Amino acid sequence: MRTYLIRTFGCQMNKHDSERVAGMLRAQGLRAVDDPADADVVVFMTCCVRENADERLVGQVATLKSLKTGGRPDVLIAVGGCIGQRDGQRLVEMLPHVDVVFGTHNISHLPALLETARTSRCSQVEVLEASEEFASDLPSEREHPWHAWVPITVGCDNFCSYCIVPYVRGRERSRPLEDITA
DSSP: OOEEEEEEOSSHHHHHHHHHHHHHHHHTTOEEOSOGGGOSEEEEEEOSSSTTHHHHHHHHHHHHHHHHHTTOTTOEEEEEHHHHHHHTHHHHHHSTTOOEEEOSSOGGGHHHHHHHHHHHOSOEEEOOSOOSSOOOOSOOOOSSTTOOOOOOEESOSOOOTTOOHHHHHOSOEEOOHHHHHO
């Protein structure tokens, strides 16, 4: 059975997105592991708001390079979240052993991007500019069965001079009421 590991940096929204990624990977038949050396797929859900997140990402991805060059070339490394949204193709240029880069608006595309990267052996970069809909119908793999992230909005419309959130999460979108109360 193929395996995966998700590393999450940043805010609660990234934790929620990580649960959604885990749900999709589990639905594809993958099993979670704790050690990168045991993973067939390693996904980094990233943050560009919190301090030092870029450095943490580069450091952790760099440690996986030796895994890929040292006998596990089929390990897939994916970078998503806000850094993926902000940097896109630049991430693959900076870290050429990254196989997939995806943004905050296309998490649901990750399984297909991973499969394309695996079969083509070429890096896949997909960063969409905006998402009109609140994608709340993705499967989730909860870290704790008694705890769930229930975001009611995504993004921001304020465009404060010091804040990057509207640029990486997009304009504010509200989750449909029936999704929240279901």
